[in-house]
Amino acid sequence: MKNILKTLTELQDVDTQLAEIEAHKGNLPQQVQNLEAAGAEVQGRLEAAQAKVEADKKELKTLGSSKDEYKTKLAKYQDQLYLVTTNREYDALTNEIENVKSHIQEIVDQQGILTDEVEQLEEEIDALTNRQTELKENLATSRKELTSKTDLTNARQKELETQREELADKLSKRYLRKYERILQVRGQAVVPVKRRACGGCHKQISDQLLFEIKQGNRFIECEGCGRILVYPDSEDDK
Ligand SMILES: [Zn+2]
Secondary structure (H helix, E strand, C coil): CHHHHHHHHHHHHHHHHHHHHHHHHCCHHHHHHHHHHHHHHHHHHHHHHHHHHHHHHHHHHHHHHHHHHHHHHHHHHHHHHCCCCCHHHHHHHHHHHHHHHHHHHHHHHHHHHHHHHHHHHHHHHHHHHHHHHHHHHHHHHHHHHHHHHHHHHHHHHHHHHHHHHHHHHHCCHHHHHHHHHHHHHHCCCEEEEECCEECCCCCECCHHHHHHHHHCCCCCECCCCCCEEECCCCHHHC
16 A cells, blocks of 8 residues: 555656646747737838838928929029019019929928938837847747757656656556546645645644554545545655
């Protein structure tokens, strides 16, 4: 019986480690996913800023040629001023000139706004490009880490699974089934006594029962939770 309890304790230890590996597995790809999402967000902002800069530059070009046209017109009107013969013609022409001048001013103002915007966007593009480079580097590192971690975890998992098979082989079907049934329901099937109580549900244990558990000659299940009770190895836990 002592051997059975020892094997069950070892089996529990292996199963606990396997459960921990399983629990950790889910977290591993999370950081890679987060970096990928951050990278996609930066990429989106970068593309939007680049598109806006391009549109602004195109607009500036259009404004430039429009301004040239008005300037040509202005020069032509100013030349014509010398040729007018009546006051009416003079007034009409000066009106036109003022009109063209105000168009040119509007264009100059608009050019100023757009030039500032382009400058700001180009700064933003620089910052975003740096951020993206950084994220790409982090992503590459994390992916690498993830791969080696996963490899390591898989190797450990395989090792534990082999150990588990070996231990399970040592047990009779009756005990193994019992163990697995409790494991399924309770998450942990074998628990050490802790401060004279069940290590799983903390139910107090009588002196008589404690003595029997210590002897280890009998299969003892906790009256509270049904887990298999064993005497702890370490002195501190008693
Ligand atoms: Zn219990």
